[in-house]
Amino acid sequence: MSFTLDPHLERECFTLGRLPLCHVLLMDNAAIPWLILVPETDVYELCDLEPAMHQRLFQEVHLLSRFTRRYFPTDKLNVAAIGNIVRQMHLHVISRRRDDYCWPGPVWGTTAPSRYDGAQVETLRLALASELAGAGFE
Amino acid sequence: MSFTLDPHLERECFTLGRLPLCHVLLMDNAAIPWLILVPETDVYELCDLEPAMHQRLFQEVHLLSRFTRRYFPTDKLNVAAIGNIVRQMHLHVISRRRDDYCWPGPVWGTTAPSRYDGAQVETLRLALASELAGAGFE
Numbered sequence: 001m002s003f004t005l006d007p008h009l010e011r012e013c014f015t016l017g018r019l020p021l022c023h024v025l026l027m028d029n030a031a032i033p034w035l036i037l038v039p040e041t042d043v044y045e046l047c048d049l050e051p052a053m054h055q056r057l058f059q060e061v062h063l064l065s066r067f068t069r070r071y072f073p074t075d076k077l078n079v080a081a082i083g084n085i086v087r088q089m090h091l092h093v094i095s096r097r098r099d100d101y102c103w104p105g106p107v108w109g110t111t112a113p114s115r116y117d118g119a120q121v122e123t124l125r126l127a128l129a130s131e132l133a134g135a136g137f138e
Numbered sequence: 139m140s141f142t143l144d145p146h147l148e149r150e151c152f153t154l155g156r157l158p159l160c161h162v163l164l165m166d167n168a169a170i171p172w173l174i175l176v177p178e179t180d181v182y183e184l185c186d187l188e189p190a191m192h193q194r195l196f197q198e199v200h201l202l203s204r205f206t207r208r209y210f211p212t213d214k215l216n217v218a219a220i221g222n223i224v225r226q227m228h229l230h231v232i233s234r235r236r237d238d239y240c241w242p243g244p245v246w247g248t249t250a251p252s253r254y255d256g257a258q259v260e261t262l263r264l265a266l267a268s269e270l271a272g273a274g275f276e
Contacts, residue, residue: 079184081217
């Protein structure tokens with residue numbers, strides 16, 4: 001299939017790179033580390049994925065979960081497939097802290113209190129490239 | 139391990155029954171069909187589960203996702219592991235509709251506009267028992 005990233009994700013996120021199945025995005029909310037994985041599929045619901053793709057998707061979710069937890073102070077990871085606004089399948093991997101601005105509420109639907117600058121995004125991209133090169137991140 | 143349901147879940151939900159791995163709860167929000175699966179584990183994060191338990195957990199998530207979609211009008215399923223308030227691992231399987239009271243926002247953190255009566259809960263329990271008996275629901 002030819003892949004086009006949903007325009008809403010394109011507008012709200014930076015693209016950090018990709019893993020074998022998923023494009024890896026960073027939500028432009030500098031207060032909360034918030035990665036988004038977008039698998040190349042035209043399926044909308046997790047329960048409709050072929051088992052092999054589901055398994056691969058969660059391998060990549062777990063890689064990024066563990067990376068996020070190592071890289072950012074994290075009290076709880078939030079992992080979710082919601083898709084009420086953006087129908088294209090995407091998985092959220094979010095690092096929450098007890099002192100973040102919307103704890104313990106959900107971050108979805110809140111307004112980012114600050115945005116990233118290009119240097120911060122590039123630093124994160126390099127960290128991912130360094131730590132996940134063996135997993136095929138590029 | 140001996141299993142005790144988190145008191146917050148105990149208070150907010152009805153217990154519908156269980157599958158081989160998970161207890162199946164119903165959030166007491168009659169406006170939005172909202173199931174919660176609680177696996178018997180003392181692990182908090184999905185990425186820390188043993189692969190076999192992770193696979194079994196999502197088999198049960200998918201069983202309930204498909205049941206929910208058959209049983210309730212559904213525009214989008216929301217599947218999430220959040221855990222900011224309740225640390226005990228639990229997975230949300232939620233049926234969202236474009237005309238529900240908080241679409242397209244997240245339902246977490248909102249106030250339920252109506253509650254279930256016992257007969258509604260019993261009807262849902264019987265439907266689950268009928269449809270998922272082959273999957274070990276009891």
